[in-house]
Amino acid sequence: MKIVNIIGARPQFIKYVPVSKAIEKINASGHPVRDVLVHTGQHYDYSMSKIFFDELGIKEPDYHLGVGSGPHGMQTASVLQKTEEVCLQERPDIVVVYGDTNSTLGGALASAKLHVPIAHVEAGLRSFNKCMPEEINRILTDHISSVLFCPTNAAVDNLCREGFEVRAVNGGPPHISSPLIINTGDVMYDALLYSLKIAEEKSSVLRDLDIAPKTYRVLTVHRAENTDNEVNFKEIIDFVNDTSSGSSILFPMHPRTRKVYENIRTKFSGNVRIIGPVGYFDFLTLVKNSELVMTDSGGLQKEAYWLKVPCVTLRHETEWVETVQSGWNVLYRDYKGSHRPSEAEGLLYGDGRAAERIVETLIGSFECRKCPSGGAHGGPF
Ligand code: UD1
Numbered sequence: 001m002k003i004v005n006i007i008g009a010r011p012q013f014i015k016y017v018p019v020s021k022a023i024e025k026i027n028a029s030g031h032p033v034r035d036v037l038v039h040t041g042q043h044y045d046y047s048m049s050k051i052f053f054d055e056l057g058i059k060e061p062d063y064h065l066g067v068g069s070g071p072h073g074m075q076t077a078s079v080l081q082k083t084e085e086v087c088l089q090e091r092p093d094i095v096v097v098y099g100d101t102n103s104t105l106g107g108a109l110a111s112a113k114l115h116v117p118i119a120h121v122e123a124g125l126r127s128f129n130k131c132m133p134e135e136i137n138r139i140l141t142d143h144i145s146s147v148l149f150c151p152t153n154a155a156v157d158n159l160c161r162e163g164f165e166v167r168a169v170n171g172g173p174p175h176i177s178s179p180l181i182i183n184t185g186d187v188m189y190d191a192l193l194y195s196l197k198i199a200e201e202k203s204s205v206l207r208d209l210d211i212a213p214k215t216y217r218v219l220t221v222h223r224a225e226n227t228d229n230e231v232n233f234k235e236i237i238d239f240v241n242d243t244s245s246g247s248s249i250l251f252p253m254h255p256r257t258r259k260v261y262e263n264i265r266t267k268f269s270g271n272v273r274i275i276g277p278v279g280y281f282d283f284l285t286l287v288k289n290s291e292l293v294m295t296d297s298g299g300l301q302k303e304a305y306w307l308k309v310p311c312v313t314l315r316h317e318t319e320w321v322e323t324v325q326s327g328w329n330v331l332y333r334d335y336k337g338s339h340r341p342s343e344a345e346g347l348l349y350g351d352g353r354a355a356e357r358i359v360e361t362l363i364g365s366f367e368c369r370k371c372p373s374g375g376a377h378g379g380p381f
């Protein structure tokens with residue numbers, strides 16, 4: 001069987017890790033599965049891309065599309081055009097896309113046009129805010145996929161409200177008009193469980209930055225609707241300054257944000273320490289040892305929850321509604337100065353085996369049995 005995995009942005013490198021490990025495990029059991037890895041090149045700075053490959057042992061991509069930065073149309077079209085070439089060359093049994101970036105949509109569109117089945121990891125999430133590029137990307141990707149791997153029941157419910165019908169896994173071959181929908185749990189939880197111990201052993205970030213556990217807050221802001229809108233960005237800066245006087249705040253700043261921040265007049269107070277993006281092990285260490293997280297990141301809202309750190313989400317809505325319902329996360333307009341739930345609740349995002357379920361499903365439903373050595377189904381190309 002041949003699977004093409006398409007990744008290109010920071011969180012996608014992390015999401016791919018458990019899936020690649022699950023594929024390796026299947027291969028070790030004697031069942032051959034070829035994992036063709038495509039890096040779109042959407043993120044390219046060392047600290048946004050290669051550091052994750054180096055730290056997490058991600059293999060060298062089989063294809064590097066080198067799309068780089070640019071306006072949405074250009075970036076998405078470039079992924080679309082170049083993924084088409086990869087699919088024609090590789091003739092995979094399935095293409096797997098992750099999350100909601102322009103790499104996700106470009107990769108999915110190229111595959112759909114060639115009738116290559118698509119599996120969407122992190123399907124069904126909705127902010128119900130179509131001003132977010134991510135919302136457009138995830139809605140469109142879900143609607144052209146053949147299998148929708150949801151991280152939560154809320155995500156499954158969102159899909160049902162859009163007219164998808166959940167059906168039994170063995171209820172016939174999956175199809176775009178009737179895709180499989182499975183709540184697998186969240187691959188980011190798998191990634192976190194795998195990485196925490198390594199982070200504990202390897203990361204010296206607290207020492208390097210000369211900070212003590214539970215004496216600081218972690219801040220991240222990078223969403224286009226926050227950084228590229230001066231009113232929203234100023235509102236966030238004011239919120240952070242107003243609610244955090246007396247606290248040390250560490251802000252590993254995303255390159256998008258740095259470019260905007262250098263050119264605006266409103267500034268964070270002196271207690272906000274701005275550094276560059278850090279690797280995953282250092283970042284988990286920083287979050288785990290912080291007293292509060294303030295963020296507009298999707299992944300970080302859940303990481304704070306898993307690491308039992310209260311989170312303030314710097315947005316007007318969130319896709320990760322369970323973190324708010326559990327009391328660990330609060331939207332910034334609702335923040336009253338503190339929130340400390342007594343305990344993290346059970347397994348809101350699965351049991352750490354999401355990736356294994358994903359790979360088992362891909363093999364069970366998409367392996368081309370006529371050509372077990374890998375290659376095209378015949379037909380769609
Ligand atoms: C993208 C995703 C967003 C995701 C985020 C993860 C889309 C529409 N957005 O946002 O959903 O949360 O990745 O981090 O796909 N830049 C660099 N170096 C890099 C990468 C980017 O300097 O390695 C700068 C460039 O100026 C670029 C800007 O950051 O124009 C934005 O990068 P882009 O990939 O377009 O979007 P993100 O904000 O990273």
Ligand code: UDP
Pocket residue numbers: 010011014220222252276277278279280281283284296297298299300303
């Ligand atoms: N992250 C990291 N270093 C940083 C900031 C974030 O390794 O300096 C990790 C973080 O642990 C999470 C992921 O990057 O797993 C989130 O990426 P980001 O916030 O860029 O994207 P989003 O999740 O919002 O799509």
